[in-house]
Amino acid sequence: xxxxxxxxxxxxxxxxxxxxxxxxxxxxxxxxxxxxxxxxxxxxxxxxxxxxxxxxxxxxxxxxxxxxxxxxxxxxxxxxxxxxxxxxxxxxxxxxxxxxxxxxxxxxxxxxxxxxxxxxxxxxxxxxxxxxxxxxxxxxxxxxxxxxxxxxxxxxxxxxxxxxxxxxxxxxxxxxxxxxxxxxxxxxxxxxxxxxxxxxxxxxxxxxxxxxxxxx
Numbered sequence: 001x002x003x004x005x006x007x008x009x010x011x012x013x014x015x016x017x018x019x020x021x022x023x024x025x026x027x028x029x030x031x032x033x034x035x036x037x038x039x040x041x042x043x044x045x046x047x048x049x050x051x052x053x054x055x056x057x058x059x060x061x062x063x064x065x066x067x068x069x070x071x072x073x074x075x076x077x078x079x080x081x082x083x084x085x086x087x088x089x090x091x092x093x094x095x096x097x098x099x100x101x102x103x104x105x106x107x108x109x110x111x112x113x114x115x116x117x118x119x120x121x122x123x124x125x126x127x128x129x130x131x132x133x134x135x136x137x138x139x140x141x142x143x144x145x146x147x148x149x150x151x152x153x154x155x156x157x158x159x160x161x162x163x164x165x166x167x168x169x170x171x172x173x174x175x176x177x178x179x180x181x182x183x184x185x186x187x188x189x190x191x192x193x194x195x196x197x198x199x200x201x202x203x204x205x206x207x208x209x210x211x212x213x214x215x216x
Contacts, residue, residue, distance in 0.1 A: 058091035063099040069209065075103065079213040082126060082186030082198060095185060095198035104205030107185060110147050110160035110197045117193075122149025122157035124187025124197040127214035131156060132182055134174050143171035147182075147199060152190055159197055170201075183214065 058066065066086060069075055076087045077100070084093040084100060084107075093100070095107040113119060124130070131148040138144035145167045148156040162170060173180055180201060187197035200206060 056092060058086045058089070058093050060099075063093070063097075067099050067103065069103070073208045074211050075100075075105070075209045077105070077210055079126065079185050079200070079210065095200070100209075103209060105200065105209050106166070106203075106206070107198060107200040108163055108166050110199060111163050113160040113197065116158050116160055119149065119157045119159040120193045121151045121153075121190055122159055123151065123190050124149045124159060124184045125189045126183075126185055126187065128184045128187070130159075130182040130184050130199040132162070132170065132174070132180055134171060136171075136175075141167065143167045145170050145174070147197075149184070149187075149197075162199075 066088075067075055067077065077093075078085050078087055082095070084095070084097055084105075085091070086093065096109055097105075097107065100107070129150060131150070133146045133148060135144040135146050136142055141164055143164070145162040147159045147161060149159050151157050161167070170180060181203060182199050183202045185198050185200045
């Protein structure tokens with residue numbers, strides 16, 4: 001045994017070879033693994049509010065349960081891009097919604113717009129005034145209520161009519177001297193033709209239930 005082997009044996013024990021006493025291999029870098037939360041991967045996209053089951057719209061069966069006024073009377077609903085929007089999820093509800101109607105938020109699709117091409121000059125963009133005018137001498141319906149829109153020249157353009165069912169109740173209110181306000185919730189700017197404008201009655205019930213539209 002040479003002097004170096006004797007020294008190595010004294011320090012590290014007998015039978016220790018040079019190979020055994022070489023520098024230990026470098027250790028691998030520490031890897032930290034964060035466990036994933038249990039449950040399926042979310043499928044909803046917050047940007048578009050589309051859901052895995054295709055429920056972009058709030059179902060009719062869910063509406064009575066979810067469309068409930070808070071203590072102040074306000075609904076969790078606003079209006080955007082021609083639709084009612086259920087604020088907590090962003091799901092949509094088309095105009096003429098029966099549940100909202102029963103809660104005092106009355107809306108309707110304007111009828112007969114195809115017969116009034118001059119309405120192209122009217123401003124039916126969302127949030128613009130919809131002017132309701134009684135036509136008691138209308139040959140087709142004594143309860144007729146016409147819908148007009150403002151034009152750039154300051155005149156009114158007839159857009160169409162309220163449907164007969166709603167016109168009956170509106171006619172009673174208007175004939176009793178009430179001034180019934182309304183807003184377009186779907187439509188277009190002057191010069192653009194939208195043959196399916198929609199209107200919401202902007203009365204006290206509406207202002208109580210939906211407070212953040214149009215923007216104030």
